[in-house]
Amino acid sequence: MNRITVTRRAVQVVFFILLMYGAFIWPRHYETPLPKVPAGVPRTTLYNRNRILWVSGKESVVDLYLPALACRFTAKGGLFKSCILHFFSENFTWRTSLQIMLPHIVWLVVLCLLLGRFWCGWICPMGALMDAMTWLRKLTRWRQIHLTPRWERFLFYLRHFLVWFTVVVSVLIGYPWLGQGANDALFLIYCQICPARLGYPPLGLVNPCWTDNTNSITMFLTVLGWFCFGLFFLSFAIPRFWCRICAIGALVGYFNRGALLTLEKSAQKCTSCGTCRRSCVLDLDDVYLERRRPVVTAPECQLCLTCLEDCPEPGCLELKFLGRRILRS
Amino acid sequence: MDELQYFREIVTTDRRERELAGYHGRVVGCYCNFVPEELLLACGAVPVRLCSGDAAAERAAEAILPRDLCAVAKSAAGRVQRGDGLCGRADLLILPTPCDAKKKLGPVLGQFKPVHVLDLPPRKESPSAQAFWKTQIRDLVPVIERLTGTPLTRAALRQAMDLINRRHRVFRRFLALRAADPPRITGQDALFVTQASFTDDVGRWTTQLEALCERLEQSPPPAPAVRPVRLLLTGAPLIWPNHKLIELAEADGARVVIDEFCSGTQRVYQPVELRETSLPALLDAVAEKCLLPTTCPCFVDGTDRLNRVQELATTHRVDGVVYHCLRLCALFEMEAQAMQQTLRARGLPMLSVSTDFSAEDRGQLQTRVEAFVEMLRG
Numbered sequence: 001m002n003r004i005t006v007t008r009r010a011v012q013v014v015f016f017i018l019l020m021y022g023a024f025i026w027p028r029h030y031e032t033p034l035p036k037v038p039a040g041v042p043r044t045t046l047y048n049r050n051r052i053l054w055v056s057g058k059e060s061v062v063d064l065y066l067p068a069l070a071c072r073f074t075a076k077g078g079l080f081k082s083c084i085l086h087f088f089s090e091n092f093t094w095r096t097s098l099q100i101m102l103p104h105i106v107w108l109v110v111l112c113l114l115l116g117r118f119w120c121g122w123i124c125p126m127g128a129l130m131d132a133m134t135w136l137r138k139l140t141r142w143r144q145i146h147l148t149p150r151w152e153r154f155l156f157y158l159r160h161f162l163v164w165f166t167v168v169v170s171v172l173i174g175y176p177w178l179g180q181g182a183n184d185a186l187f188l189i190y191c192q193i194c195p196a197r198l199g200y201p202p203l204g205l206v207n208p209c210w211t212d213n214t215n216s217i218t219m220f221l222t223v224l225g226w227f228c229f230g231l232f233f234l235s236f237a238i239p240r241f242w243c244r245i246c247a248i249g250a251l252v253g254y255f256n257r258g259a260l261l262t263l264e265k266s267a268q269k270c271t272s273c274g275t276c277r278r279s280c281v282l283d284l285d286d287v288y289l290e291r292r293r294p295v296v297t298a299p300e301c302q303l304c305l306t307c308l309e310d311c312p313e314p315g316c317l318e319l320k321f322l323g324r325r326i327l328r329s
Numbered sequence: 330m331d332e333l334q335y336f337r338e339i340v341t342t343d344r345r346e347r348e349l350a351g352y353h354g355r356v357v358g359c360y361c362n363f364v365p366e367e368l369l370l371a372c373g374a375v376p377v378r379l380c381s382g383d384a385a386a387e388r389a390a391e392a393i394l395p396r397d398l399c400a401v402a403k404s405a406a407g408r409v410q411r412g413d414g415l416c417g418r419a420d421l422l423i424l425p426t427p428c429d430a431k432k433k434l435g436p437v438l439g440q441f442k443p444v445h446v447l448d449l450p451p452r453k454e455s456p457s458a459q460a461f462w463k464t465q466i467r468d469l470v471p472v473i474e475r476l477t478g479t480p481l482t483r484a485a486l487r488q489a490m491d492l493i494n495r496r497h498r499v500f501r502r503f504l505a506l507r508a509a510d511p512p513r514i515t516g517q518d519a520l521f522v523t524q525a526s527f528t529d530d531v532g533r534w535t536t537q538l539e540a541l542c543e544r545l546e547q548s549p550p551p552a553p554a555v556r557p558v559r560l561l562l563t564g565a566p567l568i569w570p571n572h573k574l575i576e577l578a579e580a581d582g583a584r585v586v587i588d589e590f591c592s593g594t595q596r597v598y599q600p601v602e603l604r605e606t607s608l609p610a611l612l613d614a615v616a617e618k619c620l621l622p623t624t625c626p627c628f629v630d631g632t633d634r635l636n637r638v639q640e641l642a643t644t645h646r647v648d649g650v651v652y653h654c655l656r657l658c659a660l661f662e663m664e665a666q667a668m669q670q671t672l673r674a675r676g677l678p679m680l681s682v683s684t685d686f687s688a689e690d691r692g693q694l695q696t697r698v699e700a701f702v703e704m705l706r707g
Contacts, residue, residue, distance in 0.1 A: 268640050273599060278602045279604045
């Protein structure tokens with residue numbers, strides 16, 4: 001009974017510990033080296049301890065990024081360095097040479113193409129936290145809230161806007177045109193509103209630097225960050241609510257349809273009973289509606305496989321890797 | 330076999346009527362497959378499905394209904410008019426509106442019994458239609474609560490859903506026995522099993538079917554001299570006592586290994602999803618379960634039934650399909666052609682027969698069905 005869910009919970013707990021407390025398990029204690037700043041390069045290249053972009057002072061064990069919310073701002077650094085969006089925003093701003101970036105990009109693209117948004121459903125510690133909130137809600141018998149299609153559409157545009165806004169801003173502030181204050185304030189702009197930046201450090205008993213009153217932009221972003229942190233807790237009523245805004249997920253989602261790990265449906269076996277849609281934590285109806293193409297992994301699908309687990313028709317839904325069946329309903 | 334005899338007794342005798350005569354709670358008569366039994370059970374009412382294939386009741390109903398009306402609607406009205414058996418016992422009738430006949434049956438039945446009409450949307454896949462249907466189910470709750478005097482609670486509904494899911498699980502086990510080669514049970518006996526669930530107590534029916542499955546699984550498989558022709562029966566529902574077509578189809582050694590009737594397999598096939606367990610979520614789950622997987626031709630899009638028949642033909646290794654058109658039911662007849670084309674494309678022969686409850690065309694039907702089975706055998 002519920003073998004998939006039990007396995008998934010176990011995987012989530014393991015990765016939560018690894019990605020949040022990895023540096024405690026495999027200590028690699030050295031202070032974050034401040035990047036050397038050549039003349040003429042904007043000050044955004046500096047980490048400032050007292051600024052909102054406070055960094056733990058300990059580096060990650062593995063100097064690689066992940067397409068899930070492994071985060072720079074965990075208490076003592078994690079097993080991995082940070083998330084995929086952090087990689088792009090910091091390196092675009094630093095104008096890192098392609099030679100250094102390329103291995104990272106290849107690594108990230110390979111991870112995305114292998115598993116798609118399986119990263120979100122099974123690995124991401126933020127996802128695990130939100131699932132824990134859903135579990136708490138069910139325990140206390142609160143009812144689930146469903147977003148209206150209008151809200152879903154708004155959040156769709158919002159998260160894709162956030163991806164490209166972050167990329168564009170990160171590139172622009174690598175040049176001194178905006179002026180020093182703005183450049184400083186807009187560094188890692190997505191991180192500044194990401195609930196992980198405020199949420200992860202307290203989980204390691206570290207102050208996340210709640211406010212930054214350097215200038216009006218940082219104050220605005222501080223308030224926006226609080227607001228998003230509040231939105232994160234909406235996941236109590238709306239399962240995985242932040243996933244519907246998360247720009248990292250949206251970015252990984254671009255690879256979901258082409259990924260080697262796919263969820264496939266046999267239209268003939270389907271009785272249209274709608275169980276897959278009812279059990280979907282993200283209220284996706286792609287699996288329910290699809291009648292022609294076998295692959296049903298929508299860009300939003302996190303391959304959590306609750307639909308596959310609940311589907312009453314044997315063999316109707318299948319999880320495949322490179323065309324080879326791994327699981328079936 | 331004793332286990333089978335139980336189901337025959339429930340369907341063919343007045344045993345259930347006698348049991349419910351001494352019952353002090355409410356009995357709710359339902360039609361079609363769209364009424365959420367879970368809801369009735371949770372409020373302490375006994376759901377009984379009153380659809381009928383009674384030819385005498387059909388003729389009796391011609392006093393209050395036009396003659397050119399489908400036999401299912403007429404015999405349902407006839408039984409209520411005469412106060413037959415459980416129709417007399419029922420405290421409320423719940424009538425969904427899949428077709429024109431059922432739509433206009435409400436006021437007719439209303440002359441004899443309180444009737445609650447459950448409006449069905451014309452298609453089931455659109456979000457607005459589903460929202461409408463969920464409202465219909467939510468509006469049904471106070472009606473039942475008033476009838477039984479028991480408010481609907483989350484715990485009671487959950488319990489009823491667990492009961493229905495237990496029934497579904499044992500039924501799937503039973504279906505596997507029909508898929509076996511050679512099949513462990515005749516199609517008509519299987520129809521008795523599913524139609525006993527119309528009126529029987531859900532828990533008792535489930536226990537009895539578990540016993541039957543146990544018995545069938547343990548007894549040695551039948552070893553017929555020739556491999557029986559395996560048939561699939563679909564189309565308009567065959568309801569006791571109108572088992573004419575299935576009797577004829579199985580008369581000379583063929584076996585109906587699966588049917589796709591709303592009065593047969595569909596009736597107890599579907600489980601209900603239980604991931605969210607707040608009361609509104611449970612109600613929605615029940616509503617969706619009653620609407621979405623049904624393959625009634627009353628809906629605009631008939632793709633689901635085409636898929637369903639093909640899938641059942643594959644899993645039950647079927648040699649041919651018999652399509653039952655009920656005279657004066659345009660819906661099933663209009664879908665017959667699409668079914669024929671789809672099955673032909675898969676190399677599966679289909680026989681379409683049009684008949685009603687009367688015994689007059691028995692000889693003619695027998696000739697056609699025999700010829701079809703002979704063709705499949707050859």
